[in-house]
Amino acid sequence: MAVSYNALKIAQEAAQNALKAIQIAIEEAEGFEDVADGDYDAPIPEPVPASEPEPEPGLPAGYLAKNFKLSEFRCTCGGKGCNGYNGLTEAQAAAATKPLAELLQKGRDEINRRYPLANGKERAVNIISGYRCKLSNKEAGSDGSSRHLQGIAADVSVSGLSTGPLWDELNPNGGVGYGGNNCPHVDTRGHRSRWKY
Ligand SMILES: [Zn+2]
Numbered sequence: 001m002a003v004s005y006n007a008l009k010i011a012q013e014a015a016q017n018a019l020k021a022i023q024i025a026i027e028e029a030e031g032f033e034d035v036a037d038g039d040y041d042a043p044i045p046e047p048v049p050a051s052e053p054e055p056e057p058g059l060p061a062g063y064l065a066k067n068f069k070l071s072e073f074r075c076t077c078g079g080k081g082c083n084g085y086n087g088l089t090e091a092q093a094a095a096a097t098k099p100l101a102e103l104l105q106k107g108r109d110e111i112n113r114r115y116p117l118a119n120g121k122e123r124a125v126n127i128i129s130g131y132r133c134k135l136s137n138k139e140a141g142s143d144g145s146s147r148h149l150q151g152i153a154a155d156v157s158v159s160g161l162s163t164g165p166l167w168d169e170l171n172p173n174g175g176v177g178y179g180g181n182n183c184p185h186v187d188t189r190g191h192r193s194r195w196k197y
């Protein structure tokens with residue numbers, strides 16, 4: 001019995017959709033292995049507003065979250081390549097980096113809940129690399145697309161702890177890169193991405 005034209009068209013469309021899905025999966029798999037900061041084609045985030053950020057009730061000046069100051073995210077170029085925030089004003093930088101600081105605060109609180117220190121002190125989440133400019137990004141061995149340039153990424157360490165899996169759990173809509181040096185990369189790019197570097 002002859003197969004109807006409509007049935008053939010439906011089958012053709014299903015096959016094309018399957019091919020598309022495979023292509024996307026291949027691109028994702030390639031990105032996972034090769035790409036230092038992931039997803040080069042991702043949409044560029046909205047430009048940060050130039051206005052002053054709303055003062056946060058209960059937070060001292062300069063703080064983006066309870067335990068994170070904006071200055072902790074400063075670029076490590078020491079003024080050689082940028083003003084510390086890759087050309088953003090402090091107000092712009094605070095607005096761009098606040099969601100990241102809040103995510104890191106959530107992680108810090110969770111780390112101290114799960115792995116309390118015997119002496120009652122709190123474990124700190126250290127920002128190894130926050131903002132980067134062209135100069136410091138090159139020194140870090142990254143290409144021009146790094147989220148560090150926008151102030152929405154940090155490589156972090158916690159003394160004596162390997163925290164990669166925790167960030168994976170706490171950052172479903174952002175990037176997490178697992179480094180061999182125990183300083184996972186965490187960013188707030190707005191969609192999930194995972195890779196090893
Ligand atoms: Zn710099």
Ligand SMILES: [Zn+2]
Nearest residue numbers: 153154155185
């Ligand atoms: Zn990074």
